[in-house]
Amino acid sequence: MGTGAVRNSYEDECRKSLAREQAKSLAGTNNWEHVDRERVHQDWDVLYREITTFLDRGSLPGDQQVQELVRRHFDIICRFYTPSKEAYVGMSLFYAEDEAMRAFHDSYHPGMVEFMGAAIKVFAEQGSGFAPSAGAETPA
Template sequence: MGTGAVGNNYEDECRRSLAEEQAKSLAATNNWEHVDRERVHQDWDVLYREIAAFLEGGSLPGDQQVQELVRRHFDIACRFYTPSREAYVGMSLFYAEDEAMRAFHDSYHPGLVDFLGAAIKVFAEQGSGFAPCAGAEASA
């Protein structure tokens, strides 16, 4: 039971990191004025369809091909700002806890938000997997 409390503290840290890092980035970039939002949404749409296909096919969050897709997700997120490991995990928590975000992600597959969250946690925990962003010009 002790690990549950640690997990909750870690999740709270992740939520806090996401909120703080996004607020700082929003303020510094005039609400992410530099982001081509239409392109981001197109790229995430393609990516979520690919992830849903792997989920449907029985893949696991830690599978190499799934982790490569999560790397693309991280690179798309980096078009806004470069999140820390904790903020990136916080993003997965936001997807799961915000009703509209859960509904959006799960519209691709009923289990997508939970699968993606688990895959993001694996990605963030892998020291070598969590390299700096590919850059604002990265495309999926």
């Protein structure tokens, strides 16, 4: 099996984790009624504008300052629920694969989706602050 097949399998698991974890969270919170959506969108707007500056400067997804911005992105996500690493990577895949999400993110910068995807993957590999994977076996 080549690395492409392994990668696709991992990405498929990330997509499934995102769907599973979001569905569980939505069901348990009455569709995230606890979230101040207006504030979330304001905070994302500020954040994406800051990320655009780093993109224009030629920053790399793994740069410390970029990773600090990704931490802020993750913290905003955590207002809804705390995703596993796999679900967070799944979110970056959703941004790339969903036409409306791609258009929204790329409206800030034409390279935003790819940059965020790479930066989220670096953040996930560092692994701090994530919930356990919803698909993982847990002792009874």
